[in-house]
Amino acid sequence: MIDKKPILELLEISKAYPGVIANNRVNLEIKPGQIHALLGENGAGKSTLVKIIYGVQRCDSGKIKWEGSEVSQITPQIARKLGIGMVFQHFSLFDAMTVEENIALGIPANLANENLYQNIIDISEKYGLRLDPCRYVQTLSVGERQRIEVVRCLIQNPKLLIMDEPTSVLTPQEVDKLFKTLRRLSTQGVAILYISHKLQEIIDLCHVATIMRAGEVVDTCIPSEESPRSMAEMMMGANLMTPKKNERMISEKPYFCVNNLNHQSTMENGIDLKDITIQAHKGEILGVAGIAGNGQNELMEILSGEVRASDTSSVSIDQVSVGGLGPRKRRENGMGFVPEERLGHGAVPEMLLWENAFLSGYQSMKLMFNGFMNVAKSREYTEKIISSFKVKTPNVNVTANSLSGGNLQKFIFGREILQDPKVLIVFQPTWGVDAGSAAYIRQSLINIADRGAAVIVISQDLEELYEISDKISVICEGNLTKPKIIENISVEHVGLLMAGIKPLENDDLGDQ
Amino acid sequence: MSELVVPVLLTIITASTPLVFAAAGEVVVEKSGVLNLGVEGMMIVGAVVAFAVGVKTESATLAILSGATGGMLTAFIFGFLTLRLLANQVATGLALTIFGLGLSALIGHGFVGKTFSGLPKIGIPLLEQIPVLGSLLFVHDILVFLSVIAVFLITYVLNKTRLGLIIRAVGENHHAAHSIGYSVVWVRMGCILFGGSMAGLGGAYLSLAYTPLWVEGMTAGRGWIALALVVFASWRAWRAFFGAYLFGGITIIQLHAQGFGVDIASQFLSMLPYLATIVVLVLISNNSSRMMLNAPADLGKSFHASD
Numbered sequence: 001m002i003d004k005k006p007i008l009e010l011l012e013i014s015k016a017y018p019g020v021i022a023n024n025r026v027n028l029e030i031k032p033g034q035i036h037a038l039l040g041e042n043g044a045g046k047s048t049l050v051k052i053i054y055g056v057q058r059c060d061s062g063k064i065k066w067e068g069s070e071v072s073q074i075t076p077q078i079a080r081k082l083g084i085g086m087v088f089q090h091f092s093l094f095d096a097m098t099v100e101e102n103i104a105l106g107i108p109a110n111l112a113n114e115n116l117y118q119n120i121i122d123i124s125e126k127y128g129l130r131l132d133p134c135r136y137v138q139t140l141s142v143g144e145r146q147r148i149e150v151v152r153c154l155i156q157n158p159k160l161l162i163m164d165e166p167t168s169v170l171t172p173q174e175v176d177k178l179f180k181t182l183r184r185l186s187t188q189g190v191a192i193l194y195i196s197h198k199l200q201e202i203i204d205l206c207h208v209a210t211i212m213r214a215g216e217v218v219d220t221c222i223p224s225e226e227s228p229r230s231m232a233e234m235m236m237g238a239n240l241m242t243p244k245k246n247e248r249m250i251s252e253k254p255y256f257c258v259n260n261l262n263h264q265s266t267m268e269n270g271i272d273l274k275d276i277t278i279q280a281h282k283g284e285i286l287g288v289a290g291i292a293g294n295g296q297n298e299l300m301e302i303l304s305g306e307v308r309a310s311d312t313s314s315v316s317i318d319q320v321s322v323g324g325l326g327p328r329k330r331r332e333n334g335m336g337f338v339p340e341e342r343l344g345h346g347a348v349p350e351m352l353l354w355e356n357a358f359l360s361g362y363q364s365m366k367l368m369f370n371g372f373m374n375v376a377k378s379r380e381y382t383e384k385i386i387s388s389f390k391v392k393t394p395n396v397n398v399t400a401n402s403l404s405g406g407n408l409q410k411f412i413f414g415r416e417i418l419q420d421p422k423v424l425i426v427f428q429p430t431w432g433v434d435a436g437s438a439a440y441i442r443q444s445l446i447n448i449a450d451r452g453a454a455v456i457v458i459s460q461d462l463e464e465l466y467e468i469s470d471k472i473s474v475i476c477e478g479n480l481t482k483p484k485i486i487e488n489i490s491v492e493h494v495g496l497l498m499a500g501i502k503p504l505e506n507d508d509l510g511d512q
Numbered sequence: 513m514s515e516l517v518v519p520v521l522l523t524i525i526t527a528s529t530p531l532v533f534a535a536a537g538e539v540v541v542e543k544s545g546v547l548n549l550g551v552e553g554m555m556i557v558g559a560v561v562a563f564a565v566g567v568k569t570e571s572a573t574l575a576i577l578s579g580a581t582g583g584m585l586t587a588f589i590f591g592f593l594t595l596r597l598l599a600n601q602v603a604t605g606l607a608l609t610i611f612g613l614g615l616s617a618l619i620g621h622g623f624v625g626k627t628f629s630g631l632p633k634i635g636i637p638l639l640e641q642i643p644v645l646g647s648l649l650f651v652h653d654i655l656v657f658l659s660v661i662a663v664f665l666i667t668y669v670l671n672k673t674r675l676g677l678i679i680r681a682v683g684e685n686h687h688a689a690h691s692i693g694y695s696v697v698w699v700r701m702g703c704i705l706f707g708g709s710m711a712g713l714g715g716a717y718l719s720l721a722y723t724p725l726w727v728e729g730m731t732a733g734r735g736w737i738a739l740a741l742v743v744f745a746s747w748r749a750w751r752a753f754f755g756a757y758l759f760g761g762i763t764i765i766q767l768h769a770q771g772f773g774v775d776i777a778s779q780f781l782s783m784l785p786y787l788a789t790i791v792v793l794v795l796i797s798n799n800s801s802r803m804m805l806n807a808p809a810d811l812g813k814s815f816h817a818s819d
Contacts (some may be wrong), residue, residue, distance in 0.1 A: 053690075055693065056691045056693070075693055076691070076692055076693025080691075088691060090687075091684070092687075092691045093683075094680075094681050094684040094688060095685070096684050096809065097677075097680065097681070097684065104677060105678065105681050105689075105692060105694075106692050109674055136805070374713070403560065
């Protein structure tokens, strides 16, 4: 569509890490105004490639050309000077600093002047990315944190914007807004290199797609001429399975209940939970939709027992009050949890896989022996997780942080599901996970519900919730709506509820 | 009355100045995410080098400069080991202290019993003529003035400048700082060298002004007090300054108290800085978000770019 000289050319880029070839002779060309998708599974080498473009990593061999001339050495500073901006997948933010300081750090010194405060407000208003420059990052939700990264790039008027999975934490409305922004930038001649696992988005947004697998470019395509399925299959080099819902027995009585729970947030600038009632039945998946920072973190803490409920009877499993119990005791009562943060919350980053498996499963899998760790049994359990959940790892003796996001998430899911919980609570189960792994994780959630577990999925990803949930509730500003049967409520309706807008209420619509 | 009090207050200033230098320098080092436990070692090397050069050249300026350089070179060993060879910071810092004590004894061997003329007093024109306050605040040697200026500068740079922002960013999250494009290793090396020269100045003050002679092990644990002060001050240079004066004050008042026959065990008083540090740690770690805003999150962690 655009017949211009490429703004960025990569020629035969290769990069190897000990034991892995991350990029093998990769060629790529991006033109001004082009929205260029980079597709591939977790670990296909996309992140490494964009890090090379942005100068965070240096390539072993190959050439980078910018506006036709070769760039011999590239560092993030040089990249920014050339006009390359990047939104990182793992945010490069500083928790103990304010939004303004974080932005100042990521832009050239001459822009970080006394006008910066006003600039941030102007840009964030112009593009609908609400930000308060004075807030400390540690008090912000994941979605808000990402806005900082986006604004940090836009403030520099980039010619090429690299976005590594920008929408995984945004609501449909936020995604729409972001896409409007990106399209506007594109018509202004800004090239965008876009990495995402959400293939429908790519079809809606991108002009061209380059597909990577195992470090190599395997294909290119025009996304608007493809289907999500066909692109997923190009990425995987195999057929994609779609999660399949089965008819299942749903218990008459709710099994896991939260009754009229009020909870004051323990986090700074947190959201208080107001009169929350949840009734999770066995054999049922309850989806909780909501924009990040509307009380999901607090809800997860209360459900998992990391924070105790003030009224112990307000949380119960099978009519036994567990509100006063911590996570370990709740696990004893048949609960399992998958928190949002994989590294540091779901798994200890510096510990080995089998140690991580031991930490959550030592009670239910009986991995203790007279007060000692049963190492052999723990490894056996870990190997079972790896084989039954197809976790790609050389062995059980690697640290959790050496696994790619999707693989680690599969591992954490496997660890919880093999313990056969009766109540499974998961938070953003497929955040930043590739299509193949996401499908696998969703299927395993359906399977455990088939086996009679009560499952609660807290997620922003409506597509996902519609794929797996039986009922859906919406959390907004700490209030939780009554659950509706998923077939009886439209995505648009849920989207409005998430944004806090009460659509014309039709109370008999699938009310429980 | 003022004839009695002013000399006591003046000795408090001289007792506190070495602590101010060492603690303020260490604030910068720790803000960049490096825990250098070798402050004692860097101080004593600074002390002996400054004294040796002072005796040989009779030049106060050269003595001060070489004291700072001595501390800086000692710090460079630490920086090279921890940043380049990724050695454990705690172990390296402890080793640096032991090394510094030994090295200073070796260098100082020939200087035991020699004397140095001390640092000349400088009065600030006009201000020094204010009664009482003038002689208390505005007539000092150059290092006392320098220590106050350093604290102002450090506070200003850390909080108000881009350089300070970068230093704090590196200490807060070295991976993020690296991916935005700051050289974690060079920023930290710069801070370590600065901290070393500050510790060196603290040591130089001891051997040039506080007691202008060389005695083996003359820092007598001041480096450790400085380290404790950094935490006590929750990583703020100006609080470290007041902390240093508090402990300097306690030391001097203790001496005078003994002179007046008040019986407080000196061991109890020398224990106080550490006790106060523990209390402060308990108070700030009580509130996790306040802890996060004060303590550098990546303090003491090694950084390697490929992680």
